[in-house]
Amino acid sequence: MNYSFEYIDIILLAMIAGFIFLRLRGILGKRTGFEGKAPAQFDKILKETVVKQVPKQANVFDEEAQKEFLKGAQIAYETIITDFSDNDNKITTSKPLLNKDIYNQFNEALKERNSRGYYAEITFIGINSAVIKEHKKEDKILNVTVNFIAEVITCIKDKNKKIISGDPEKIKKIYDTWVFSRDMTSANPNWQLVDTLT
Template identity: 85%
Template sequence: MNYSFEYIDIILLAMIAGFIFLRLRGILGKRTGFEAKAPPQFDKILKEAVSKQTVKIKETFDKKDQKEFLKGAKIAYETIITDFSDNDNKITSSKTLLNKEIYNQFNEALKSRSARGHYAEITFIGVNSAEIKEHKKIDKILNVTVDFIAEVITCIRDKDKKIVSGDPEKIKKIYDTWVFSRDTTSANPNWQLVNILT
């Protein structure tokens, strides 16, 4: 009789162990080598980790980020200068590249030029250099100051086409220091010109 009780105990323990194994397998999954897709409960954790890492990269503004930024800054610089040279009464193509204050300042300058009967002739030759002077993060806003050296041919004429300033035959080297800004928590990757330093 004792042997039969021990035999039943062994069977019961084996059944309990099997039940626990099956429960663990159902929760953890079975490892069969490379898994093409993580179980659903891990997808959320992975997405959160990637999201946090992306925010961290944006906040660091490392050399790779700076290199990509300068590519865009050169294009923005040329776009804004060219837009300002157009003889419309307001900024058009570069509006999204300017914050509200700079946009209003540019438009006022264009209106003033137009009121005097003057118009601009500007040929953008190119950006000789663009270097980050400093970058500073205040709360979630990252400000980047850039020193530009560029070449243009520029002159201002009056309504009788007489030259008021500049020289249409001479390449002029210009030196500018601009401050760009963006919200590091925003999904919008675009920067805006927020200040022009003299």
């Protein structure tokens, strides 16, 4: 009698195992994405879409692109000026916006200022204008020169708080010409400051 119960148990377990196997096969065996070669009509549509997108990816610096660039350039300008006015030993916030040479130049200027015991007080008022002077593409690199006119309140003081230069009560208009650069084939959309012209 015990043997018959054992056989029944074995049969039941086999049926359960078979059911689970069929369920798993039904779930795992299904294709959830496209596999194989695309039909000819879809392949043609895909090629046409890629061709249409090429001009945009060729990075034409048209009027719309220039407007977007200037918005970013003004933000970068304020960020860099403000960062340089901080009394740290080196540039921090704006580091990604500077190429290696400019970053090193700014840091050297900060070190020299700090070594003399000077510190800066700069209040950024705003940008009056930002105009693209020229843009040149060399191979895959696009350089854009921008003329900035901005207003700041600035002064340099020594460790005894004596004013060395500037006026903490007067708004000063500053004129800067900066050159930004970007590899137009790069997926990275960020521009970097590569030169400051006087």
